[in-house]
Structure formats: C-alpha cells, structure tokens
Amino acid sequence: MQIGFVGLGHMGGPMAANLLKAGHAVTAFDLVPAALDAAKAAGATLAASPRAAAEGAEVVITMLPAAQHVKAVYLNDDGVLAGVTKGVPLVDSSTIDPATAKLIGEAAGRQGNPFADAPVSGGVVGAQAGTLTFMVGADEALFETLRPVLSGMGKNMVRCGETGTGQIAKICNNLLLGISMIGVAEAMKLGETLGIDPTKLAGILNTSTGRCWSSDTCNPYPGIIETAPASRGYSGGFGADLMLKDLGLAVDAARGAKQPVFMGALAQQLYQSMSQQGLGGLDFSGIIKLYAKQQNEQ
Amino acid sequence: MQIGFVGLGHMGGPMAANLLKAGHAVTAFDLVPAALDAAKAAGATLAASPRAAAEGAEVVITMLPAAQHVKAVYLNDDGVLAGVTKGVPLVDSSTIDPATAKLIGEAAGRQGNPFADAPVSGGVVGAQAGTLTFMVGADEALFETLRPVLSGMGKNMVRCGETGTGQIAKICNNLLLGISMIGVAEAMKLGETLGIDPTKLAGILNTSTGRCWSSDTCNPYPGIIETAPASRGYSGGFGADLMLKDLGLAVDAARGAKQPVFMGALAQQLYQSMSQQGLGGLDFSGIIKLYAKQQNEQ
Amino acid sequence: MQIGFVGLGHMGGPMAANLLKAGHAVTAFDLVPAALDAAKAAGATLAASPRAAAEGAEVVITMLPAAQHVKAVYLNDDGVLAGVTKGVPLVDSSTIDPATAKLIGEAAGRQGNPFADAPVSGGVVGAQAGTLTFMVGADEALFETLRPVLSGMGKNMVRCGETGTGQIAKICNNLLLGISMIGVAEAMKLGETLGIDPTKLAGILNTSTGRCWSSDTCNPYPGIIETAPASRGYSGGFGADLMLKDLGLAVDAARGAKQPVFMGALAQQLYQSMSQQGLGGLDFSGIIKLYAKQQNEQ
Amino acid sequence: MQIGFVGLGHMGGPMAANLLKAGHAVTAFDLVPAALDAAKAAGATLAASPRAAAEGAEVVITMLPAAQHVKAVYLNDDGVLAGVTKGVPLVDSSTIDPATAKLIGEAAGRQGNPFADAPVSGGVVGAQAGTLTFMVGADEALFETLRPVLSGMGKNMVRCGETGTGQIAKICNNLLLGISMIGVAEAMKLGETLGIDPTKLAGILNTSTGRCWSSDTCNPYPGIIETAPASRGYSGGFGADLMLKDLGLAVDAARGAKQPVFMGALAQQLYQSMSQQGLGGLDFSGIIKLYAKQQNEQ
Secondary structure (H helix, E strand, O other): OEEEEEOOOOOHHHHHHHHHHOOOEEEEEOOOHHHHHHHHHOOOEEOOOHHHHHOOOOEEEEOOOOHHHHHHHHHOOOOHHHHOOOOOOEEEOOOOOHHHHHHHHHHHHHOOOOEEEOOEEOHHHHHHHOOEEEEEEOOHHHHHHHHHHHOOOEEEEEEEEOOOHHHHHHHHHHHHHHHHHHHHHHHHHHHHHHOOOHHHHHHHHOOOOOOEHHHHOOOOOOOOOOOOHHHHOOOOOOEHHHHHHHHHHHHHHHHHOOOOOHHHHHHHHHHHHHHHHHHOOOEHHHHHHHHOOOOOOO | OEEEEEOOOOOHHHHHHHHHHOOOEEEEEOOOHHHHHHHHHOOOEEOOOHHHHHOOOOEEEEOOOOHHHHHHHHHOOOOHHHHOOOOOOEEEOOOOOHHHHHHHHHHHHHOOOOEEEOOEEOHHHHHHHOOEEEEEEOOHHHHHHHHHHHOOOEEEEEEEEOOOHHHHHHHHHHHHHHHHHHHHHHHHHHHHHHOOOHHHHHHHHOOOOOOEHHHHOOOOOOOOOOOOHHHHOOOOOOEHHHHHHHHHHHHHHHHHOOOOOHHHHHHHHHHHHHHHHHHOOOEHHHHHHHHOOOOOOO | OEEEEEOOOOOHHHHHHHHHHOOOEEEEEOOOHHHHHHHHHOOOEEOOOHHHHHOOOOEEEEOOOOHHHHHHHHHOOOOHHHHOOOOOOEEEOOOOOHHHHHHHHHHHHHOOOOEEEOOEEOHHHHHHHOOEEEEEEOOHHHHHHHHHHHOOOEEEEEEEEOOOHHHHHHHHHHHHHHHHHHHHHHHHHHHHHHOOOHHHHHHHHOOOOOOEHHHHOOOOOOOOOOOOHHHHOOOOOOEHHHHHHHHHHHHHHHHHOOOOOHHHHHHHHHHHHHHHHHHOOOEHHHHHHHHOOOOOOO | OEEEEEOOOOOHHHHHHHHHHOOOEEEEEOOOHHHHHHHHHOOOEEOOOHHHHHOOOOEEEEOOOOHHHHHHHHHOOOOHHHHOOOOOOEEEOOOOOHHHHHHHHHHHHHOOOOEEEOOEEOHHHHHHHOOEEEEEEOOHHHHHHHHHHHOOOEEEEEEEEOOOHHHHHHHHHHHHHHHHHHHHHHHHHHHHHHOOOHHHHHHHHOOOOOOEHHHHOOOOOOOOOOOOHHHHOOOOOOEHHHHHHHHHHHHHHHHHOOOOOHHHHHHHHHHHHHHHHHHOOOEHHHHHHHHOOOOOOO
16 A cells, blocks of 8 residues: 655654555655655655655555644645545544644545544554554544554554544543552552562552552562563653653643543642653653652751 | 451451351450340350450451551450460451551560451452451461461452561552542543543553553443442442541551652542542542532532 | 724723723724724724734734734734834733743844733733733833833833743742632631631731731631622632633643642642532632532432 | 749740749759750759649640640649649640640540640740740630730730630641742742742732742742741751641641641642651751752663
C-alpha cells in the first residue's frame, strides 16, 4: 500500500520503518533533516510538505508531539487535507486532547476523508519492535480498513468507539497510571521507613488488593522487578515529562467537562515537582525520589 | 487445641466458629452479651474476662476494633497477659498501628510469651468462609507454630517479618488500595463524561498499564464487574468507614516516621467527605459518588 | 480624548460609560447588539468592527472574556492592529495568560504601537462606580500616558513592571485568594463542628496570624461580616466560575514555567467540584458549602 | 499570689520568670534539672513533683509539650489534681487537642477545681517579653479571676467560650495560618518565575484581596519584610516542626468530627516533606524552599 507518513521522531521514525519492512511504500515528511535522512535510509520516499506526503497516498498516518502540530499538519495550506485524495482514510497516532481529535475528524469528514484517532501505548521500545497497542477511535468499517495497516506497527488494536474515544481511553488510562504509580511509591516508601523488607512488601501487595501494573511490573523501588526502570537507574521507560504532558491533557479535559479530578491534579503537581528538580527525563517511576529523606543544612 | 479467643464481633465471631468446626476447643470472651450467646451456640465455653479466656489456653487469639482495645485486653489487670501460661503464643488479628503491636509484643516477651501480629484481609465474607489471608509479623519458629491454628480460619498465611510487620504490610496495602480506588473512580468518571462507553474503557484499563484490583475486580462503576459491590448498590464489601480507619493508621504511622504521603492524605480526606455525607457504610468504591454531577439550586 | 473601546459586557459596558461621563469621546464595538444599544444610549459612537473602533482613536481599550477573544480582536484582518494609527497606545484590561499579553504586546510593538496589559480588580460593582484597581504592565512613560485615561474608570493604578506583569500580578493574587478563602472555610467549619461560636472564632482569626481578606472582609460563614456575600446568600460577589477561570490561568502559567503549585491545583479542583454541583454562579466564598454535613440515604 | 507552675521549657521558663517579676511567688516543677536551676535563679521555689507544686498554690499553671504530658501532670498519683486545694483555679497553656482539654476540665471539676485551657500565641519572643496572647476556654467568672494572673505573662486575653474552646481557637487559627503561608509561597514563587519583581508583587498582594499576615508581616520571600524570619535565614520564628504538630492536632480533631479538611491535610504533608528534608527547625515560612528549582543529575 502507498502510505503517507508525517512525523518521524522517536516514535514515528521506527513506526514508518516497520511499515516499510512490512512491504508498504512510504512517502514521509518531517521538519528535521536528520529524521528525513533516516527515513530515506530505511527506504522511504521523501516529501517536501505534509500536503506532498498525502498526495497519492492510500492511507495517511501522522505521529506528532502535541495538538498544535496536529492542527497545523492537517489544516494548513500545505497540510494533509489539502493534498489527500477524497475517500482516503487518515490516522493520527499522536497523543492529544479529544476535542482536537474530533475537530480534525470533522474537518476531514467535510471533505470526504474518514479519520481515526489512534494513540498508542508501548513507548519507543514498542515502536521499534512493532508491538504497540493502538487505541482507536473510529467506526467499525474504518477500523476494519485500518487493521491490516496498523498491524504492520503493532500487535493489539482496540476499537474504543467513535472519533475521539481513542484519545479519551489513552488519557484516562494514563491518569490512573500516574496516580497508581505514586500510590505504590508512597506505600513502598512508608513500608521501608517503618521497617518491613521492601521485597516482602511488594510480594504482599502483588498478591493482595493493592496489586497493579505499577507494583507488579514497574515497581518504583529499585531491585524489586528485575526488568523495571527502577532497577536500571530509572532509564529507558516512560519519561516523567511525558507523564506530565498526559496528566495535563487529562486535567485539562476534565476542566473542560467540569469534572473534578482531585488526585489527578495532585499527581500532576508531584510530577511537575520532579521535573522542576531536573528529573523529568527519568522514567516516571522515579517519582519515588520525591519521598526520600534528605540532609539539608538548615 | 485449647484456644482462648477475645473479640467476637463481625470478624471474630465467625473466626471463632471456624476454629470450633476445625475441632479446637475455644474459651471465648466479649463485652457484648449477644456475641457471647452466639459463641456459646457455636460450641464455645464462655469466659468472664480476657484473663479468664487466656487461662489454660494453648494459644490466645484476639480480634478487636482498635489499638485502645488491644492495649486494654492485653495489659489490664484482668487482661490476657495476667492469665496466660508462660510460653503460650499470642496472636492479635486486629488492624492497629505497628507501634502498638510492637509494644504488646515487648510486654508479652518480657513474661515469656511469643507474640504475633496477624491482621487479615478478606473481610466478613472471608471470615465466614474460612478463606482469610493472614499477614503475620512473627519469627520463623512462631510462624510455623501458628500455621496449623490459623489454617482453621484462613487459606493464606504470609510471614512479613518480625513483630509489627504484619500491621505494616496491612496498612501499606490499604494505603495503596485507597488511592488506586480513587484513581479508578476519577478515570472512569472522566471517561464517561468525555463520552467513551464505560465498559469499553474498563476493558482497556484492565489490559493496559492502568490495570489494578480496583479496576478489574472491584470496579466502582456500576455494571462493569458483575460481582463487585458497585453492581449491587455498594453493599456488602469493605466499608468506606473501615478504609477511613486504615488510611488514618497509615497517615499516622507516616507522621510518626516523618514520611510524607501526599496522595494518602488526600485520599483520607476524600473518604472523610464521603463519610460526612452519610455514605460511610457503603463499600469504599462508592467514593465514585463524590464525582457525580449534582443539581443544586444556587 | 478619542477612545476606541472593544468589549462592552458586564465590565466593559460600565467602564465605557464612565469614560463618556469623564468627557471622552468613545467609539465602541461588541458582537452583542444589546451591548451596542446600551453603549449608544450612554453616548458612544458605534463601530462595525474592532478595526473600525480603532481607526482615528487616540487610545484603544479592550475588555474581553478570554485569550482567544483578545487574539482575534487584535490580530484578525478586521482587528485593532489593522485599524489603529501608528504610535497610539493600546490597553487590554481582560484577565488572560501573561504569555498572550506579551505576544500581543510584541505584535503591537512591531508596528509602532505601545501596549499595556491592565487587568482590574473590583468587579462589576467597581466597574460601575469607577473605583477599579488597574494592575498595569507597561514601561514608565506609557504608564504615565495612560494614567489620566484609566483614572476615568478607576481609583488605583499600580505599575507592576513591563508588559505581561499586570497579568502576572492578577493571577498570583487570585491564586493566593482562592487558596486563602478555602483555608478560612476549613478553619471556620472545623471550629463550628468542634463547638466554638463562629463569631468568636472569626474575631480571633482576624486579630491573629490567621487574619486575611477572606476572613475579615469576605468571611464565608454567614452572618460574620454584614457586607459579605455570605450574609446575602452568596450573591453579588466574585463568582466561583470566575475564580475557577483565574485559577486555571495560574495553574497553566505554572505548568508552562515548570513551577509546582500543589495548593493552587487542589483549590482549582475544589472550585471545580463546587461548579459541578451547580453552584458556580455563587460568590466563591460559597466553597464552604462543600464542607457541610449532608444526609444521604445509603 | 502563690502560683504553682509546671513545665519550664522554652515557653514556660520565661513565663514563670515574668510571673516572678510581676511580684508573684512561684513554686515550680520540671523534669529537666537545668530548667529547675534557671527557675531557681529567677527566684522560684522548687518542687519535687507536679503534686508538690500544686500544694498550697492559689493558682496552678501548666505549659507542656503535648497531650500525654498534660494527662500525666494532672492525673497521675503525684499529679496536680492530687495536690491542689479544692476551689483553686487551674490553667493549662499547652497546645493540645480540645478533647483532652475537656477531659482534664471534667476531672478537675469533679473535685471542685475550675479549669481553663489557655493556649498562647506569640512564641518564645512573646513569652520572654511578656506580650503573649492567651486564647482562654473558661466561663466568665473564671476568666475574670485569671485575668490579673495572665496579665503578668501576656498583653491580650481573649475569652473563646467554655472549656476546650481555647484549644479550638488555637488549632483553627494555625490551620488557616499553615495554609495561607503556603498560599503566599506559591504565589510569590510563581510570580518570580513568571518574571514580576517580588517586592512589587508583595506590594500588590498586600493591598489587594490576597493580603494576609503571611504576606504582609511574615512574607516567606527573603528581603520583602525586613523583620520577617525569611530575611534572616528563616531563623527565630515559629518552627516548621511546631506548625507540623499543630496541623496534626487540627487534622486529627477534624477526623474525630468527620469534617474533611482537604487543604489542611495537604499543608500537613508539605510541612512533613520540609521536615523530612532536614528543615523542620527553620521558621515555617521556609516552606518556600520546597518550591525552588533544583539541579539534580538524572
């Protein structure tokens, strides 16, 4: 298939490369020359604009940092909507607010292009390995159309409902994840301070009502889970600054809906404090460092 | 075995009955006449005081509402320590602060009685069915001694470390549980408000990094999990007022240790608000009601 | 003086009327016909666009609901910058984020128009009475130029620093105000519940280290301060939904600056809860209603 | 007058000395020999127990660290109640929970001794200078009886209501104080980060709706208020660990009354974090240090 791809960063780069490996033809665009070079080396044809990437494509996929980029890439004069053939499906895998996803979907719909929001989980590792999970907001027919394309980049595709619901699912999951990670950090740190062996405590949590992904798979206490970022200096996971971005999306969406999210807002501030201390590049489980005793002179 | 049992309430009553069923002889004490009547009907011998219940016992088990009761039952003139034979092991299954557990353990130790703190999870249902989990703070030898007795009342016995660590494990688990339940409530309610189908959202959370017991087993949104309290009007689970008590123990223990627990403290206030609204008798997953839109006149 | 005025709502309407009373000529624009009618009745000349209102003006003043309106009014093709004579000073009295204020200031500066952000405090009552306080972000010279114009609408003009600092001052003040009001609500409600006479308690707070505007002038407990909204059913003050907007600006600005604001974020969620309960139109001191005991059936 | 005085620490020592200067005879007790030596040097007669200090006294005054000490000093076999003459008034100036104050009051009442709780504000400086404020829980008659005695140690005496209300007033004030100080810290720090001059910002807060004692008298930003602890390295004010103790009393009293205090609980955790970082000995306005940017290696 002929695929237009816009956004070749840490996520988009390997995703496009996997599409090429799966036998698709990819016409790619990014603002960063080095990203273009890498895509070319992987076998992509380069385009001079999002519009050019979309021209002649049978599917267009975008993977961008934030809502303002998505708006620009789709709606500008040299954007995707200006170039794409009527009827061609469009997929945005960026993580953005649901309202912008719906807005893009409506603009696409008005000119006859079906649009799906399809944010991912799995991170850079999943993007490289082709094992991402896609949370897809699309009608049944579009979802079935996209499945073979997405399967070139990921293992699981979940249809969440109509346009925008992919983003809703993503931010609700990460809202809960951001909170439960801090819950685990507080529980582990309290237990350690009170004198229980952390490994013992984690064993109990993981077989009791406290069990959760943040405890049994990504425990923030070093040495509990061999494969967790905590056991390798909090490197190589899901960065705290990315969690901060996603909590911002969740809290903002809640504001727009007049829905209080007490714990979510506090979680956001705690990751913000972590970021302010220069630790935003660590895996988000590094939040446990905020709870460490320090020795300051007074 | 000859077992002294003090505290025959909603938990202790069925626990004592299960010991009788398992073939033990039980001498029981409680302040409430009706509780004594029930124990007698189940086959227990009645005692006139904790001291009398402990006299001649080969093991003494206590199950009481709070630390002040545990102190009185063990340390008063007519208490367990005054009646028990030297060398006989003592087990307290109440949920109390770790410091009091250690204090009782030391008092018992001074007169030659090994002491274990062994709080439980599983609730009234588990107490009746004999399927409780015991989190035991005891040395290896004592733990092995107690195992056959505890197995008359529960299915899982976990040794957490020395005296006090059973209580530490319990309050750390419930700290995390209290937080993660609110995290699920915020995520489910935000998703619903933004327009995703709650069943769909729960399905995604439960297969993603948000998964946790509070979502996949006790989801607070009605109708998601058939067997969860939320699907039967929040009745018959773990009462919000009990969660409030346990969070109080955790936050107080953290205070004593100068360990901040930001999320735990906020969770405590949220359950306190739930309780203030007259909802403290509901399962703690009813916290989701705090997030419902209301129509007040202004 | 010939003044262009854009935005004739609850605040802007009376502000324009006061300029007319002070002897200025006003050319006014608003999207709402009724607002234009009122301005005409007060003696204003009507304009067909922000651009038209700015043409020929010696000063242009804008008073708009939010940043998106400010951007449109200044930057659109029929906007203020397209119509205004080079060198004419511009004043925006809307409450918006400091970054947008700076952006408008830069755009104005590029075409030779000095720009001041000058948000106000004093509310509708102050706008009508001409007793507003202006927090002005402008250089010394511009501030002195604007002083006589602003004095037609207010009593106090404070220069806060360069462009954007008026907005910073406003949101920092309201961040503190939103927090301290909740602090007073918690203190008054706790005291009442514990059994001290609320009037006695307020008297002590107001002569002790707890004293603050939220206690001694706008106490949220009914009957303490005769003139406070709490003593007239929380009507006629500073609406909770406006406080919610300003806390949103403060928390967003903090996010942009990676500055944690733990209490500010929690305050925002509490006003959001108040708003969700249908109470957002009350004075923000009505937050005390969140702390009232309720009788729900379980 | 013949005064029994128990508790000669940083506060009680100078208070007793001021009573001696005012011409009273003081019989004093403390557990610490150095405190007794100082009292003797100031002219006090020493007693061997609280009971002995109370024997023959016309008024008994106590100033102790916490509720457990108050209980022991009044109720033990060698305590105040065992030694005091019937009818002699008793005054406790410790800061403790209202429930314990009532309990002591009832025990005293049963044996015919009127009891007042009279916690103070003003700190060590006020204790030395004799300028304390007393918040008194006592009936009118007792209050008038005590006034001349208390005036030897302080300048202001406020009757708050019946027994216990002195403590209620104290903890409600300090709940509000602890919150508003953090509010000021967040507002000042946000303003600084966004680029307004801190002195300018403080000037605006202090003449606007944000004004409060924490801003206009004890501003946490260094250099704003010459006489504030912030301008001398946060030394010599009201220690963060004392604020932490008082917030603990407030939050615990709220728990007992099922009254949520969301902001109070978060404030408590923030001071707890400050204390954990080894800064608990600084003035509580040092909480602003939690908001400082740090440079950690990742």
